[in-house]
Amino acid sequence: MKSLALIALLSSVASSVAPPVARADRYSFDPAAIYAVPAGDSPTEGPADAPITIVAWSDFACAHCYRVQATLDQLQRLYPGQLRFVHRTLPLDEDDLVAAEAGYAAAAQHRFAPMKDRLYAIAGRVDRPAVELIARELGLDMMRFRADLDTHAFAAQIRKDTEDAVRLGIEGTPAFFVNGRPVHGDQPLSVFARTVDEELLRAGGKTYAQLVDKGRARADAPHDSLNEIKELDAHQPYRIGLGLPGHQLGADDAPVTIVEWADFQCPYCAKTQPELAAARAKYGDRLRIVFRHFPVYGHRLAPLAAEAAIAAGAQGKFWPFQDQLWAHFGNLSRADLEHAAETAGLDLNQFRAALDSRKYRDAVVAEAANAAALGVEATPTIFINGLPLVGSREPADFAKVVDTHFRIAAQVMHEGLPQNQIYAVIMAAALDSERADPSRVPTDPSIVLAPRADENSRSVAAACRIHDRARATALASHLTGDARHRALQVCTGEGIDL
Numbered sequence: 001m002k003s004l005a006l007i008a009l010l011s012s013v014a015s016s017v018a019p020p021v022a023r024a025d026r027y028s029f030d031p032a033a034i035y036a037v038p039a040g041d042s043p044t045e046g047p048a049d050a051p052i053t054i055v056a057w058s059d060f061a062c063a064h065c066y067r068v069q070a071t072l073d074q075l076q077r078l079y080p081g082q083l084r085f086v087h088r089t090l091p092l093d094e095d096d097l098v099a100a101e102a103g104y105a106a107a108a109q110h111r112f113a114p115m116k117d118r119l120y121a122i123a124g125r126v127d128r129p130a131v132e133l134i135a136r137e138l139g140l141d142m143m144r145f146r147a148d149l150d151t152h153a154f155a156a157q158i159r160k161d162t163e164d165a166v167r168l169g170i171e172g173t174p175a176f177f178v179n180g181r182p183v184h185g186d187q188p189l190s191v192f193a194r195t196v197d198e199e200l201l202r203a204g205g206k207t208y209a210q211l212v213d214k215g216r217a218r219a220d221a222p223h224d225s226l227n228e229i230k231e232l233d234a235h236q237p238y239r240i241g242l243g244l245p246g247h248q249l250g251a252d253d254a255p256v257t258i259v260e261w262a263d264f265q266c267p268y269c270a271k272t273q274p275e276l277a278a279a280r281a282k283y284g285d286r287l288r289i290v291f292r293h294f295p296v297y298g299h300r301l302a303p304l305a306a307e308a309a310i311a312a313g314a315q316g317k318f319w320p321f322q323d324q325l326w327a328h329f330g331n332l333s334r335a336d337l338e339h340a341a342e343t344a345g346l347d348l349n350q351f352r353a354a355l356d357s358r359k360y361r362d363a364v365v366a367e368a369a370n371a372a373a374l375g376v377e378a379t380p381t382i383f384i385n386g387l388p389l390v391g392s393r394e395p396a397d398f399a400k401v402v403d404t405h406f407r408i409a410a411q412v413m414h415e416g417l418p419q420n421q422i423y424a425v426i427m428a429a430a431l432d433s434e435r436a437d438p439s440r441v442p443t444d445p446s447i448v449l450a451p452r453a454d455e456n457s458r459s460v461a462a463a464c465r466i467h468d469r470a471r472a473t474a475l476a477s478h479l480t481g482d483a484r485h486r487a488l489q490v491c492t493g494e495g496i497d498l
Contacts, residue, residue, distance in 0.1 A: 027169055027219040029182035031195075031227045036215035037177040038164050039086045039208065041157060043107035043116075046076075046084035047489070049482070051203040052196055053211075054083060057090040057165050058174040060099040060116075060124030064186040065174045069120055070297075071189050074369035077362065078189075078435045079196055080461045081486025082454065084208075087116065088161040090173050097158060099124045102131040104154035109140050169219030179203065180212035184226050191227045193373035197433060200454055232375045237386025239430040240374075241440035243292040244363065244466060246313030249280070250288035253420035255409035256385055256402065257288040261371045263379040264306065264322075265299035270329045272380045275398045282399075283406065288423075291322065293367040294379050301332035304355065306364040308337045310466065311354035312346055320344040362494065363465040370436035385409075386426045421446075437462035439475060457487040460498075464491035473498055 029035060037055050058065035076083055089100045099119050106115035118134045135145045176183040179199040183192060203211065240259050242248055262269040279287055295302035305325065312321035324340035341351045354360060382389040384405050413419055424444035434441045439459035456479055463472035472491055476498050479487055491498050
């Protein structure tokens with residue numbers, strides 16, 4: 001009951017869409033339904049026994065298909081070892097199949113993924129000499145590759161892809177089915193993540209064939225049926241972990257926690273720093289501030305700056321390092337980052353080695369992907385005791401919001417809730433999931449919530465992404481079976497053999 005009372009208090013801090021009109025002759029897919037989607041004999045990526053199979057119809061010349069690739073890459077990082085992609089083709093131009101055939105020919109030599117990336121990068125605008133050049137650069141057996149194209153060895157498979165798409169009622173690309181659940185086109189990561197989370201619960205050790213066996217045969221919903229895109233709700237707390245090691249400022253038992261997703265190249269984030277500093281000066285260690293990374297697309301210097309900040313955190317110097325970046329806002333070249341590191345008192349050799357090897361790249365990507373999966377779209381996005389506060393605010397307004405949270409905290413402590421349990425109680429009843437590192441979500445000992453196997457796997461993967469072998473080993477000791485196998489696959493990829 002204390003959870004509900006606290007959530008009700010938090011809710012005190014703080015578009016309708018007309019229903020679609022269906023055309024009788026056109027149908028779409030119900031996002032909540034399961035469809036009997038055949039995987040075909042198409043190129044795949046990911047473990048054959050993954051609990052989630054995503055069957056995708058696309059075309060290399062499709063702009064939306066190219067754009068969604070970044071989202072799919074983030075999805076793979078959020079669910080390491082748990083996704084299998086089946087790549088099926090639905091050509092936009094039936095008279096130009098050279099790109100599709102090249103993809104299949106590369107797949108026959110186990111090089112589909114790099115060929116796919118190259119073909120999307122040039123929007124599928126290739127002729128025979130161009131695909132041969134790519135194949136040569138990828139180290140393919142050219143005699144075999146040319147023979148496959150000359151004889152149209154994969155024409156039947158491409159035709160089968162198209163026939164299955166038509167039979168299902170697919171009208172365009174990209175079209176995705178997550179264990180048979182439709183995701184309509186180029187959707188944000190939050191839609192994919194929510195669908196994957198729900199399907200992980202349904203999978204229960206079943207094979208893909210079993211999961212889609214009794215699915216619907218074809219599109220049968222109103223034509224304008226779409227996946228729901230949920231915006232952050234300012235009146236609902238979200239399940240937010242405490243981020244990466246060394247990125248927390250304030251006491252562990254602080255009654256109010258501010259988590260900020262920010263970008264070191266974002267001017268609005270720079271504007272927010274004095275407001276956070278003022279709140280910190282007023283409340284001291286009673287206010288916990290957590291920095292989380294979300295480099296915005298188009299800010300080309302932001303990703304390396306985020307990696308540099310994590311490298312500083314590994315030496316226990318995140319906060320003095322980030323202070324240097326904000327104090328000299330906009331100076332984010334490699335030389336600038338090294339100067340900031342030197343000023344903050346870091347071991348420069350260790351710092352340079354981390355940047356040279358891109359040691360923390362995957363950690364940055366996972367942090368940003370977790371934010372996007374929650375519905376974070378811009379920086380800064382701040383969560384105060386789980387409640388989202390999007391964008392920059394006037395200093396007086398921001399201070400009032402923080403003061404309100406302290407008043408609520410004082411009220412619930414007066415009613416008997418220990419100070420060190422406030423954030424944990426909020427998290428126990430909060431919305432959504434912490435997908436980057438669930439082990440970094442504080443827990444309330446009076447509320448027993450058994451973590452799911454996928455959460456434990458994510459926690460091990462998170463430790464490996466920051467190359468914390470000791471923590472990864474400790475967390476992995478609780479894993480068994482498939483969950484352990486998938487977590488260890490990620491760690492091996494990071495150079496950590498558990």
